[in-house]
Amino acid sequence: MTFWKLFARNRGAVVxxxxxxxxxxxxxxASLFFPEDPFSLAGQPMSPPGENGYLLGxxxxxxxxxxxxxHGAKTSLLIGLLATLVAVFVGIVMGALAGYYGGVIDxxxxxxTEMFQTIPSFIFAILLVAIMKPSIESIVIAIxxxxxxxxxxxxxxxxxxxxxxxxxxxxxxLGMADIRIMxxxxxxxxxxxxxxxxxxxxxxxxxxxxxxxxxxxxDPNSMSWGFQIGAGRTLLRSAWWVCTFPxxxxxxxxxxxxxxxxxxxxxxxxxxxxRT
Amino acid sequence: MSHFTRRLRYxxxxxxxxxxxxxxxxILNFFLLQLAEGDAVDVLAGEAGSATPEYMAELRAKxxxxxxxxxxxxxxxxxxxxxxxxxxxxHDMPVSQLIVDRLxxxxxxxxxxxxxxxxxxxxxxxxxxxxxxxxxxxxxxxFALITYxxxxxxxxxxxxVVFSLNLGxxxxxxxxxxxxxxEGWDRVWDIARHLVLPTITLSLFYLALYTxxxxxxxxxxxGQDYVTTARAKGVTENRIMFVHVLRNALLPVxxxxxxxxxxxxxxSVIVESVFAWPGLGMLAFEALFxxxxxxxxxxxxxxxxxxxxxxxxxxxxxxxxxxxxEVG
Numbered sequence: 001m002t003f004w005k006l007f008a009r010n011r012g013a014v015v016x017x018x019x020x021x022x023x024x025x026x027x028x029x030a031s032l033f034f035p036e037d038p039f040s041l042a043g044q045p046m047s048p049p050g051e052n053g054y055l056l057g058x059x060x061x062x063x064x065x066x067x068x069x070x071h072g073a074k075t076s077l078l079i080g081l082l083a084t085l086v087a088v089f090v091g092i093v094m095g096a097l098a099g100y101y102g103g104v105i106d107x108x109x110x111x112x113t114e115m116f117q118t119i120p121s122f123i124f125a126i127l128l129v130a131i132m133k134p135s136i137e138s139i140v141i142a143i144x145x146x147x148x149x150x151x152x153x154x155x156x157x158x159x160x161x162x163x164x165x166x167x168x169x170x171x172x173x174l175g176m177a178d179i180r181i182m183x184x185x186x187x188x189x190x191x192x193x194x195x196x197x198x199x200x201x202x203x204x205x206x207x208x209x210x211x212x213x214x215x216x217x218x219d220p221n222s223m224s225w226g227f228q229i230g231a232g233r234t235l236l237r238s239a240w241w242v243c244t245f246p247x248x249x250x251x252x253x254x255x256x257x258x259x260x261x262x263x264x265x266x267x268x269x270x271x272x273x274x275r276t
Numbered sequence: 277m278s279h280f281t282r283r284l285r286y287x288x289x290x291x292x293x294x295x296x297x298x299x300x301x302x303i304l305n306f307f308l309l310q311l312a313e314g315d316a317v318d319v320l321a322g323e324a325g326s327a328t329p330e331y332m333a334e335l336r337a338k339x340x341x342x343x344x345x346x347x348x349x350x351x352x353x354x355x356x357x358x359x360x361x362x363x364x365x366x367h368d369m370p371v372s373q374l375i376v377d378r379l380x381x382x383x384x385x386x387x388x389x390x391x392x393x394x395x396x397x398x399x400x401x402x403x404x405x406x407x408x409x410x411x412x413x414x415x416x417x418x419f420a421l422i423t424y425x426x427x428x429x430x431x432x433x434x435x436x437v438v439f440s441l442n443l444g445x446x447x448x449x450x451x452x453x454x455x456x457x458x459e460g461w462d463r464v465w466d467i468a469r470h471l472v473l474p475t476i477t478l479s480l481f482y483l484a485l486y487t488x489x490x491x492x493x494x495x496x497x498x499g500q501d502y503v504t505t506a507r508a509k510g511v512t513e514n515r516i517m518f519v520h521v522l523r524n525a526l527l528p529v530x531x532x533x534x535x536x537x538x539x540x541x542x543x544s545v546i547v548e549s550v551f552a553w554p555g556l557g558m559l560a561f562e563a564l565f566x567x568x569x570x571x572x573x574x575x576x577x578x579x580x581x582x583x584x585x586x587x588x589x590x591x592x593x594x595x596x597x598x599x600x601x602e603v604g
Contacts, residue, residue, distance in 0.1 A: 115300045117535075118587070119580045122542025123560065127576055130564060131312045207427055211546055214429045215564060226427070233433055233550070240437050247430030254425035 006267035013263020019256035023249075027073035034067035038223040049241050065242055069249050071223040076253060079136065080206040083143035087205075088198045090144065091151025096182050098152070099159025109156065113149035121146035125208055129217045136219045139212060143205045154197055158190030192268035199261035203254045210250050225250050283595075290591055294584050301580045305573055306352045310345070312569050361574035366566045371574035374559065381451055382555030384467075385548070386540055388475045393482035394533050398526070400483070401490020406517060408495070416491075420484040428543055432477040432550035439473060446473050449552035474551045478543050482536060489532055493525040500524075527594070534590030538583040 008014055049065075058064055098109040125142040132138035162168060163186065171181045212218060213226025225246040232242030343351070355361070361371040404416040440448040451470050497503070498521050506516050541556075548557030556575055563571040 111296070111300070115297055115304070118297055118538060118583050119301060119304075120538040120541040120576070120583065122539070123545060123576050123579060126545065126560070126564065127308060127572060130567075130569065130572060131308060203425065207425075210427050211429065214427070214546070215549065215561060217564070226429075229427075229430060229433065236433060236437055237441055243430070243433050244437075247427065247434070250427050250430065251422070251425050254427075255422065258421065258425055 003267050007263045010263040010266045012259045013266070016256040016259025016263065019252055020260055023073055023253050023256065024077065026070050027077050030067075030070035030074055034064065034070050036067065038067045038071040039063065049245075065228065065245055068223050068228045069225065069246055072225040072228060072246065073249065073253070075136075075219070075222045075224040076206050076209060076250070079139055079143070079209045080202040080257075082136075083140045083147065083205040083209075084198055084201045086140060086144035087147035087201060088151050088194065091148040092155050092187070092194065094148070095152040095155025095157075096159055096187065099156035100163055100178070100182055100186070102160075106156070109152060113153050116146070116149040122208065122211065125212065126215065126217065129212055134212075134217045134219055136222065139209060139217070139219065142212075143208050146208075147201055147205065150201075151194065151197060154193055155190060158193065159186055162186045162189055196261060196265045196268060199264055200258060203257040203261065206250065206254055206257070286595060287592055290588055294588055298581060298584055301577065301584075302353060302356050303349065305577045306349050308576075309352075309569070309573055356577070361577065362570045364563075364568055364571045364574075366563075366568045366571070371571050374571065375556065375574055375578055378554060378556050378559045380555075381553060382541075382544055382548070382557060385471070385474055385478065385544060385553060385555060386537075388471055389478045389482070389540065390533060392475055393479040394486055394529065396479075397483050397486025398490050398529060400487040401494060401529075402522070404487065404491045405494035405498075413491075416487060420487050423480045423484040426480070428477060428481060429546045429550050431480055432473070432547055435473050435477060436550075446470070451554050470553075474547050474553050477550070478540070478547045481543065482540065485536070486529055486532065490525065490529055493528050494521060497521045497525045531590065531594055534587050534594075537586045538579075541579040541582065 094109055098106040125146050128142035128145060129138050132141065159182075168181060168185060171185055176185075209218075209224065210226035210229075213224040214230040216230060218224045218227045228246040229243045232239065232246075235242050359372050361375070363369075364371050364374055367374055400416050400419075404413045407413050436448050439445045447470050451467060498517075503516055503521060506520055507513075511520075544555065545557035545560050547553065548555050549561035552558060556579065560572060560575045563569075563575065
């Protein structure tokens, strides 16, 4: 069966994909529907949803909540994707080297990942962003730093089990260079678990980003959902909508990505699916 | 060798294994401190308003900040060993003192959270596994899926809107009502009422985690040979579930409870700052706002050490619970 047919068998994954496409569309068209800067103080402050021309209301400074959500989608998706790409890249490089060569590199990597499993990763991310000063780059780096060890462990395990298989030994006999064996022969065989873990990591990255922004560690120049909720929390009593809608946006996005991730998992490992 | 000395040896071995990790964490902390812009003297000078370069150089010499990096690292290591984590100029107090003052509320919150999450997680996982593919199983799976995707701080704020502002059942923030001067059981009751919402918020995510784990663990165990044997002996299904399978299925859940402590501390930063719960997380949030890096690093170091300690205890408890684990 093709990948799509297997993926579509999981109805939740299809729903997730549709939600995700809608959110991506919203992010892509944010500047079209809300051409003004989402930070701009557009008008009547504290308007309830549906009044004064605000679909989802406005906050204490008269900023449009709906515009913030649309522009925030860009930030969340961008940071989630970038951080995951960096983490997956670093994880693959480290895991491949450790799993393929073993020995000292492997030992070093395992100790490092052990340490990363011990330190509270969210506080570590807070520290990194606080030290580097909040910006898109520093947030991406911080999230990538706390996320790569999981990928590295996974890739290392795969490389470890594949490096002595016959097809790899055949490559050695043919005189292939190590780098070519790693990239061209072993890596393609362990890509599917990496893709699955990567898709789930995007969701985690978005959650971490929203937490950082909520604590005031977001990029000051780009609107984000966590920032909106953090700014609206003092208004809980008088304007519940400022906090509520961005939270729903985070929930839907993360849920959609998790569903898609599970769908990809089912499609790439059909045997696992049939067992349960 | 008696069983007792073997166990003692195992504990000793695990303690030795923890040392390199602790050292690595301290060294990481030191380099993070180096990465930060400016040192303690810059902060001091900033606080004082003005300082001559000579005076600053003198201060640097006094704190050992003019020495080469390895020497500074040695000084730092020595300081950490005697629990001297530096000075918080914002609070005008030693960092270690501040942390000790705020430790108890966090421990209280974490203990109640773990109890709630593990307890309900086990029950929900059990219910889901027993009614496999029924509506109960589906409902629990959907619940787990949604809590997995919800940001903690948002759940906290929504709970405040519903249960504090609209229904008025629980207080919105803080740990106790100081204005009432409660004593004895009244005070305990007051703190318990303040504890409800933060605990629920923090435990939701872990509840989903333990539910999934418990369900998977129950399903895995019910396929084991000993279940077939019990069934062949004519043991009732209920007895198989509750006496045979449940016990074995609990083990991975216990281990996971230890592994998650690090993440729990991270979550408590968020939850404590939402509910103004006066623990370490709130302290970290305040430090963040005041740009008090020394304090933030101290909290980071201590929470990392806490995780190492908890993992150690869980390992030892686990090896006692499960005699199959090789201690020798």
